[in-house]
Amino acid sequence: AVGWKVQYAGSVEMQKRLTPHGHFAVRGALPRKLVKQVAAATYHQVWWPAHDRLVYDPDGEVPTWDPDALTYRDPDTGAALPTWDEALDAIEDDEDAEPAHVARLGTVDVKGVRGGSKDAEKTVRYITKYIAKDITDAVTPGSRAQEDHMARLATELQILPCSPTCANWLLYGVQPKSAKATLRAGRCKGKVHQRRTLGFTGRRVLVSRQWSNKTLADHRTDRKAWVRALLALSASGNDGQAVTANEGQADGADRYEYELASRDDPDVPPPHVHFLRKIAERQQWQAQRDAAIQRLQQVSATKTHAA
Template sequence: MLVDLTTDMVRELAIAERVCIRPLLRRVLDRETGTEETVPIPCGSTLESVCPSCAHKARILRMQQCAEGWHLGTEPDQDQPDQDHDTEENGQEDEQDHEQAGDESDRRVRSTRRRPDVVDLPRVAAEDRTIGRTFTSPDGHEYRPSMFLTLTLPSYGPITDGAPTDPESYDYRRAAIDALLFPRLVDRFWQNLRRCAGYKVQYFATVEPQRRLAPHLHAAIRGAIPRQLLRQVIRATYLQVWWPSFDRPVFVQRVPVWDGTGYMDADTGEVLPTWEQAIADLADDPDNRPAHVMRFGSQADIRGIIAPSEEADRAIRYLTKYLTKAIAEPLTATDEDVVVDERRMAHIDRLHAQLRWLPCSEHCANWLRYGIQPKNPTPGMQAGHCPSKAHDREHLGVGGRRVLVSRHWSGKTLAEHKADRATVVRETLHAAGIVPPEVERLAADVTAPDGLPRYVWTDTRPGDAGEYRKIIFAAIQERRTWREQYDAAKIITAPVDNQPAIDRDGGGPSP
């Protein structure tokens, strides 16, 4: 049978069976028996374009993580934070911004009182809880509603079919800066919301691209918050970036060079100002203004969600819809909702041209283009070649995590959620009297009688297409066997009332 299958056919079959199509191969030597075997290890990619099978598993795992923490009725374990927690505790306060200049004893404090052009934020007493309140209906039924929120960025110009109507007037520079700083604005929003909601708001959020390429945020929020308060917090949230000016590049044709301790102008020999010096100059300027101010757009979707319900399940699927795609992937011909044309591709190119040269952080190499040394400079830095993926054409400014999970969402790490799924399968097999696959099979910590590892692992690669087909086909057969065993175990362990009619009376399944 394998002789009649081409490599493409085996790959398509692997995708249909949810088997990794680009596994990492390891050759394992059993020192006791002297036998060797090749073991495929799933690549673990989260992108469908790289490995659809592994990306699907990653999305399913995220869906489980979202569902377990969204409508909790009891406080989660707060001693063990989630793996992908947010960074709000490392954020800056609204009332004042501390900039380091010189040593620890020389701290400059810049007042950043709230801007007069934004609404005020209410302050309420904070309760030590993370779960939402319970509401009782007139018929005595109790509900614990939660929220589904979508936040967007403002408009940068009219859009038609996902591309600017007039590219010349479209504000690409501001769109690029907002995309680079979007995570900071989101952090500020959660800070403000927790102060105004009166409890430790928990969320599971994903960052996705809109058709116009601007990032937006979908968030599952635990607990019910008044819509009016949410809209007030959205309007009142802003981000001021106190950076040196980066409006006009200083080095376009020339390139600063490393002199052993910092960067200097190769023509004049003048050492470029350090980051600390540039910030100190700003602090000493009484008329200095933030280099950039950003806010959310006027469009925001706010919905109440009650679980368990089909609406909650649908919201989770929507929340994780694009996690298996790169930021630019929904704009390719494979997306049935988007037609790729020259206008759209030109739109991507213009935005990427801005993202390549703008600074993404205090440590970005692009500061050299504006005549300033980045914070903590190192040799080899070059403007236009910052290693942050935010500058890549594939990410279009979104360089951080695509999934943002608050510290006390479910009380479990992502690895623990994955282990829970495996435990359910193994316990079901045990209950049905089926021996599950050995978890410790070929484990590196299994020792031989001499006290040394019994199994020796080494890297390897498939020798040819025939060996690749053989390895993938064996993995497909193994997965089919496991699935058949699990399906049979579920039938055996299921309650009698939930068993299919074919098991009870020998006839066909119930209509």
């Protein structure tokens, strides 16, 4: 609409009413009327088989797997359920068919901000504070009504299909895409069904390539470099040049040699031990980073006081 690739950066969070909303900074002088027109014309359709009515009770008899025919069958009649492709073909043949979901943007609030102004600094803080927050931080129920609302949503998520391969399609009389014998109707393991995610498992931080001309891998590399510099600077005890313990050693193949380990390898710990070690390692890293930040803050405060 404006003639160039829009540069944006922002994050998504969950409101207390359990509706996701986003905060984004967009570069360029864009007319507010145009932005609202584009938002009003933006939508996304999901053409899936109908799943507004359960065909099978998740707590009762559900379709069973036929290992000979490699298909799921009705528990009473023994008839094979329509495959995913057959269900999609039925939608195409139905002239009155409607999309299963239509997602649209809600209220859009546009505010102009000039670079270098106080409003710019305030806006940046407002947007970036959500980057460090967990998606569930804002959904802790504060009343009985909110608890009931969250419980209803969590219950509904248990039976809704999350993708073409979701096992919950069996509850609606349709075989999931790439159906296999291990599927359990109403027991999909996808994160979208979990109470802690409440249906939102997408990327929270969204940055266009044009904003910084960097990929996600580039940002991760920058973050690692920042942490290493922070730890080295804190260990040096001053704000001058610090020498790291691994200086002169290149990351990657020069430092490590990799080989595929077997299950019975004596050097490979049991899974639960491996996970506990990884958790302890991450906790140790985080403690070192927090301690480094605190030491640098104390040094900075001391120098400011002396000056």
